Amino acid sequence: MELLDLLLEPWRSGLERRALIEVVLLGLACGPLGFWVITYGLSYPAESLGHGLLPGLVIAALAGAPLLLGAAGGVAVGAAAVALAAHDERIGPDTATAVVVTGLFGAGTLIALSPDAPARLEELLFGDPLGVSDADLVAAAALATLGTLALAALHRPLCAVALDGPGATALGVAPARVRAGLLALLAAALAVAVQGLGSLLVLALIVGPALAVRRHARAPTRAMLAGGAVAALAGVAGLYASHHLGSAAGASVALTLCVAALAGAALPVRRAAAARARPGGG
Amino acid sequence: MSPATGVAARGLALGYGGEPVLEEVDFSAGAGTTVSVLGPNGGGKTTLFKGLLGELAPVRGTAATAGRPAYVAQTDRTRLDFPVTALDVALMGSLARGRWWLPPRRSDRALAREALERVGLADEAFTRFGQLSGGQRQRTLIARALVQDAAVLLLDEPLAGVDPASADRIEAVFAELRAEGRTLLVSTHDVESAARHDLVLCLNRRQVAFGPPAEVLVRQTLEATYGSEIVVIDDGTGSVRAIAVGHHAH
Amino acid sequence: MNLIYAQGVPPLPAPVELLELRAVGVALAELGLLAVAGGLLGAWVILRRLAFFTHAAGTATFPGLVVAQASGFSPRLAAVGVALGYAGAVERAAHRGRLQADAATALALVVALAGGTILASDVFESGAVVDRLLFGTIIGLDGGDLLVSGAAAVLAALVTLSLGRAFTAVGFDPESSASLGLPTRRADLLLLATVAAAVVAALPAVGALLVSSIFVVPAAIARLFARSVRGLLRGAVLVAAAQGVLGLYLALWLDVPPGPVVSVLGASAYAACAVAIALVARARPAGPQAAEAPA
Secondary structure, three states: OHHHHHHHHHHHOHHHHHHHHHHHHHHHHHHHHHHHHHHOOOHHHHHHHHHHOHHHHHHHHHHOOOHHHHHHHHHHHHHHHHHHHOOOOOOHHHHHHHHHHHHHHHHHHHHHHOOOOOOOHHHHHHOOHHHOOHHHHHHHHHHHHHHHHHHHHOHHHHHHHHHOHHHHHHOOOOHHHHHHHHHHHHHHHHHHHHHHHHHHHOHHHHHHHHHHHHOOOOOHHHHHHHHHHHHHHHHHHHHHHHHHHOOOHHHHHHHHHHHHHHHHHHOOOOHHHHHHHOOOOO | OOOOOOEEEEEEEEEOOOOEEEEEEEEEEOOOEEEEEEOOOOOOHHHHHHHHHOOOOOOEEEEEEOOOOEEEOOHHHOOOOOOOEHHHHHHHHHHHHOOOOOOOOHHHHHHHHHHHHHOOOHHHOOOEHHHOOHHHHHHHHHHHHHHHOOOEEEEEOOOOOOOHHHHHHHHHHHHHHHHOOOEEEEEOOOHHHHOOOOEEEEEOOEEEEEEOHHHHOOHHHHHHHHHHHEEEEEOOOOOEEEEEOOOOOO | OOOOOOOOOOOOOOHHHHHOOHHHHHHHHHHHHHHHHHHHHHHHHHHOOOHHHHHHHHHHOHHHHHHHHHHOOOHHHHHHHHHHHHHHHHHHHHHHOOOOHHHHHHHHHHHHHHHHHHHHHHHOOOOHHHHHHHHOOOOOOOHHHHHHHHHHHHHHHHHHHHHHHHHHHHHHOHHHHHHHOOOHHHHHHHHHHHHHHHHHHHHHHHOOOOOHHHHOHHHHHHHHHOOOHHHHHHHHHHHHHHHHHHHHHHHHHHOOOHHHHHHHHHHHHHHHHHHHHHHHHHHOOOOHHHHOOOO
């Protein structure tokens, strides 16, 4: 049957099979995390860290080292640099992040575009799901499991600080530490996911699914589960589109994630959910 | 409907979309009058000011002032890291006087220096705003309002966290402005200082009372205004001293 | 460096010889004009905290550039259209105070980049064109680019002269703007539109992804030392010019696009200045005066 053929085709190739598994694992890992990233207003830091880790990626690629190592190093350096630069109140975190990210991203590009360097910049920028190795799959699986465990363990502190920052301290929760933990999780997710979607597009995986479900699922657990599901489904859909349309895999996955976000934002909210969600008073 | 002098509100209700957060405001104050505005946080003092400034359109009723009022917010609402001196800040008041798209005139600069002198900051004209003390910063913002030369001044807790020397200077300036025939609305948590003004307006999501201090600063009115946030000391002489336990968390 | 230059680092070219090349002269002029626009507007960008907007405005033009390149339509017009549309959307979203404005903006950038790259792979044979659109070029600049950059510089100067006082007053104390009678919304929209239009002027030289190197970093460096808004404006233009000239020279030497070189140069200079200031502050005796940077 034609439809069945269409659905089964990608699974026949080992490359694409691995890509599908990778995308599903990444979706399950990043979708739930995205709920907290948006709730804590960390979209801009996420975007910036994604760009800022590029030099790490490039150096790893040139040195023949595993990209995950480069990404992890890049994220660590980027986060530290932003934290340092943001210290100056005259500049402010917004501008400090811009300066650091511009410098790091420029440095990565500079190294990658040097005449004698092997040209892999496109893949590092826009992702290469089809280039996924077994090691990458293991990393993605590790992120999915460990990340979920971490989110489960941090669930109550995350909720407490999000709902009532100053009050959380009274409950024995330190907002600064919770935020730092969330950032660490975000950094890990970025480092693993960047292999699939690339430095420029990885944000779609973190933020897209969460935006898609935000208006429809308000409770944290429900939103996280829905986010994970949407992320995995959208990722798979993106790979199918790439397979049948012949478009770049990473970019196709990123686009489907964004389309999902747009659809979720545009779809009318179910009445019961809307009534519960309406804020009381001005 | 702009009054020739002072401030007037008739049946005013203000809100931010949705239900009004301040209702039944009905008062007027003419030239040469100071009005202290009392009320708990969230009671509507800032909302009233926004309505009088024209920033908020009335949900019901009218609000009118003689010309555009000068607004002096608290200094922690301003950016302390901006590369501006006290003189620069005072000079900002001249933007209200005319063509703001042109550079400041010499007369504007002279006015700004005069205003700084009036508030006792002539020596700090070239000090960066962020390096001034809290009281000095508040005085600089008042200097800006002076340069604006407005008939009506709205001041949001101008004495909060200000050192006594600055506070005295500020109150002296208020007296001068009153003598010049301007109208001042001063929101405050200090019930004691309210007694020194011409009129008192009490707000708690609606107008609780308006009138001379002797009439308004009585136990029932204060309790209706502040609820449980007030400590009333009745020393048995008939008048009441009250301390509002207002917190400054905004 | 062995990692990159298998044949060893190329010799430094003599500046005088370089200037004899017409393309280099054009590039120099271009970067000079961009320094004026980027320095002046950059001061407002960092005072009004618009760094993310500026970066996003540049990135958002990428698909427009791809389409224009492929269809022969004027890339500048396409870019201006996209950038202005983006500015308007941002202003409206900010005014409504939508919670997820940041997230939505970031996603919009991903759409721009992903969409642009898919279009590009369909349309262009080699990745070199994409690299040029993303990171800029030295040799591809022409008189038209100079004209646009000149216009951007003039626009930046006009906006600064007439609206500068208003921007400062509103940035310093947003709540006072109603009282001062300033048309805040329109002024802000004009600033966003001007920045977006000027960003378009920088696209040929530094590419869609690195406009912050011209519109944010020089002003940030100047900010470390500036004691007044005027000083900030002057300093930003000077730093942008110096960075542009030196960056161009290095880009010619290393045979790489100018965008990345200028970015690394600027960010490194910022880091060096920030560290130097911190060290000097630590060496001085503690006191309120120590917080002020040396001129």
